[in-house]
Amino acid sequence: MWKGIRDRIARSSLLRSLRVRIFLLLVIMGMIPGIVMRVVLLHNYEERAVNVKISEVSNQFKIIANHLIYYNYLQDTSSDVINAELDQIANLYDGRVLIVNKGFKVIKDTYGISEGKIIISEEVMRCFKGENTTHYDGEDGFIEMTIPIQRVTGEESSIASVPAEGVLLCSISTDNIQLTINILEKKAFLLEVMMYILILLISFAISYVLLVPFQKVSHAISEVKEGYTDEALSVPDYEETEHIVDAFNQVLTRMRTLDQSRQEFVSNVSHELRTPLASMKVLADSLLMQEDASPELYREFMGDIAEEIERENKIITDLLSLVKLDKTNAQMNITMVDINELLELLMKRLKPIARKDNIEVVLESNRPVTAEVDEVKLTLALSNLIENAIKYNRQNGWVRVSLDADHQFFSVAIEDSGVGIPESEYEQIYERFYRVDKSHSREIGGTGLGLSITRNVILMHRGSIQVSSVEQEGTTFLVKIPLTYSK
Numbered sequence: 185m186w187k188g189i190r191d192r193i194a195r196s197s198l199l200r201s202l203r204v205r206i207f208l209l210l211v212i213m214g215m216i217p218g219i220v221m222r223v224v225l226l227h228n229y230e231e232r233a234v235n236v237k238i239s240e241v242s243n244q245f246k247i248i249a250n251h252l253i254y255y256n257y258l259q260d261t262s263s264d265v266i267n268a269e270l271d272q273i274a275n276l277y278d279g280r281v282l283i284v285n286k287g288f289k290v291i292k293d294t295y296g297i298s299e300g301k302i303i304i305s306e307e308v309m310r311c312f313k314g315e316n317t318t319h320y321d322g323e324d325g326f327i328e329m330t331i332p333i334q335r336v337t338g339e340e341s342s343i344a345s346v347p348a349e350g351v352l353l354c355s356i357s358t359d360n361i362q363l364t365i366n367i368l369e370k371k372a373f374l375l376e377v378m379m380y381i382l383i384l385l386i387s388f389a390i391s392y393v394l395l396v397p398f399q400k401v402s403h404a405i406s407e408v409k410e411g412y413t414d415e416a417l418s419v420p421d422y423e424e425t426e427h428i429v430d431a432f433n434q435v436l437t438r439m440r441t442l443d444q445s446r447q448e449f450v451s452n453v454s455h456e457l458r459t460p461l462a463s464m465k466v467l468a469d470s471l472l473m474q475e476d477a478s479p480e481l482y483r484e485f486m487g488d489i490a491e492e493i494e495r496e497n498k499i500i501t502d503l504l505s506l507v508k509l510d511k512t513n514a515q516m517n518i519t520m521v522d523i524n525e526l527l528e529l530l531m532k533r534l535k536p537i538a539r540k541d542n543i544e545v546v547l548e549s550n551r552p553v554t555a556e557v558d559e560v561k562l563t564l565a566l567s568n569l570i571e572n573a574i575k576y577n578r579q580n581g582w583v584r585v586s587l588d589a590d591h592q593f594f595s596v597a598i599e600d601s602g603v604g605i606p607e608s609e610y611e612q613i614y615e616r617f618y619r620v621d622k623s624h625s626r627e628i629g630g631t632g633l634g635l636s637i638t639r640n641v642i643l644m645h646r647g648s649i650q651v652s653s654v655e656q657e658g659t660t661f662l663v664k665i666p667l668t669y670s671k
């Protein structure tokens with residue numbers, strides 16, 4: 185049931201407003217005490233007024249009961265004094281008085297209706313045993329009482345031990361109590377209405393003031409939506425608004441960084457793509473300018489143009505691989521792969537390139553290794569590293585690839601006898617389009633994207649890559665990848 189109510193509240197558009205909820209809460213909390221106080225006070229007043237009336241009337245009737253004994257009224261009802269007294273008291277309390285004798289016969293009724301009748305009610309019986317009874321009927325507005333008529337000499341230990349000779353049965357009106365209650369109720373209602381108006385005004389003001397800082401936050405965020413500002417937002421009014429704004433500022437900073445790196449990337453990409461095109465244009469233009477160029481010259485220039493086209497193609501292929509890997513939910517096609525076999529195949533494919541510069545390529549495998557990896561992606565990563573080791577090597581140099589494993593990881597070390605990397609560049613080499621020696625890298629057909637792709641692939645396998653190098657002596661890349669893939 186509560187869930188249903190909660191859902192309905194959540195769906196109601198007005199109640200979704202925190203301001204309206206706070207307002208309603210304050211109004212309810214302000215009104216409940218007023219209502220409770222009115223009900224409790226009026227009930228208490230009624231109880232007290234009835235009790236006072238009962239004790240006042242019962243005292244009066246006790247005196248009359250004594251008079252009845254004194255005038256022997258139970259035996260002879262002709263006493264004018266008593267009759268007048270009874271009529272007077274009945275009038276005074278706007279009620280009726282009956283006197284019942286030992287035979288349960290009504291010997292006097294101030295209304296004159298029931299005289300001679302027999303009354304055997306529970307109250308009368310109890311009263312004959314010496315017990316006063318009272319009964320208040322709030323709905324019809326009267327109190328009913330019975331008072332024993334006893335001959336009390338003053339020597340008895342208790343009145344209850346004296347036998348009752350008759351019973352005084354009276355009912356008195358409580359209209360005046362009800363009247364006072366009605367007046368009080370009206371006054372309380374007026375007071376309550378005034379209080380409610382005050383509560384409504386105060387609740388409205390409080391709910392408005394309390395939410396002003398949140399309005400400031402939303403206003404500041406809307407301003408940011410229209411265009412980034414370099415300023416950080418600040419709404420220090422509450423701890424809560426401070427937290428929201430802090431989180432928002434963090435997101436903003438991240439967005440700015442992303443925006444900056446996106447801009448850098450786009451300008452790098454266009455620059456890189458334009459370079460081979462510019463070379464091709466220069467080559468084509470110079471051929472066109474020479475009217476009687478020899479077929480050999482054409483062949484040479486066309487060869488150069490083909491090389492540039494090849495370069496452009498490589499950049500685009502690398503960019504596409506990078507974009508695919510950059511997708512946050514890039515698909516991993518994990519299978520159990522024999523890493524020794526994978527490396528052997530790679531070496532076989534790369535040996536012809538190494539042969540050009542007479543570079544010796546060796547594979548040292550310390551143990552058979554099988555691991556859960558994405559074969560295509562890992563081949564791409566390792567082939568980039570081995571290709572680099574060959575590309576940035578010297579004539580007659582060497583490349584050593586060694587494979588090892590423990591119970592958790594397998595590691596591939598790729599060592600070379602090449603130009604080396606300055607220590608200050610260890611971090612930058614993984615950035616897109618970054619090259620240590622730009623002209624040399626371009627000469628040998630580098631795009632500056634290889635290591636960025638490699639690191640992405642290794643991180644996707646929850647692995648790590650480290651570089652150590654001595655300039656002009658050689659470089660070692662160490663790759664460590666878990667044997668079992670975990671998402």
Ligand code: ADP
Nearest residue numbers: 572573576613619620625630631632633634635
């Ligand atoms: P590129 O396509 O230019 O090789 P990479 O991202 O693969 O791009 O490498 C970035 C840069 O790191 C290279 O330009 C090169 O200067 C340097 N580098 C990478 N591997 C080696 C290596 N084995 N020896 C020396 N320098 C290297």
